[in-house]
Amino acid sequence: MNRIGTLLMAVAASVAAIAWGTYAGAREPVRHQVPAAPDGKSKVVGLCDGATSVVVPGVAAGETMAPEKAREVAGELMRRYEEKQKLAHGGAEHTQREMRVWEAELKRTIDEGYKLFHSPELGTNGISCDMCHPDASNTHPETYPKFQTQLKRIALLRDMINWCIENPMEGPKLPEDDERMKALEAYIISTRKGVPLAPGKH
Known part of the structure; x- marks a missing residue:
């Protein structure tokens, strides 16, 4: 290969690495950076939205709150969150832009699950999920969790996905x-949209 070809390959590899880094970084979960407590006699509790927090006086960092106090703090967190949502979206629960972004991400995940479900790459013998379950038929994701006879215990959908990957x-x-497990679950569940939940059903 000549020098130009080598250079082009190096550039392409660099671009791919940057693109993957951006993609992977965008998929990192939100880390809640709660504000520092104003003193050593209080703690700050953060909500799972990654932004809302409450200062709890009289409870030091690392201490466990009494049940009544914990319920009070949780209620205040939710009140602040709901108020913030109203102010940000004019009373609407979510913006149209947010909904479009989330729907696109869900579709991407379901599509990836579809590809994996119809590919033998998860196994070693050429069998793919769809060969036993065409279009995810007979998977019944709405019935989990339930006692699964193959596993002899209560199982989630992902437990049976792994059982099938390891065995057939x-x-x-x-x-x-x-991420592949999440994609498989998303695809399988999407095929049963609208079906009522029936945990434990056989």
């Missing part, structure tokens, strides 16, 4: 936080 497909199980 002879592949390594996926970690619970693996």
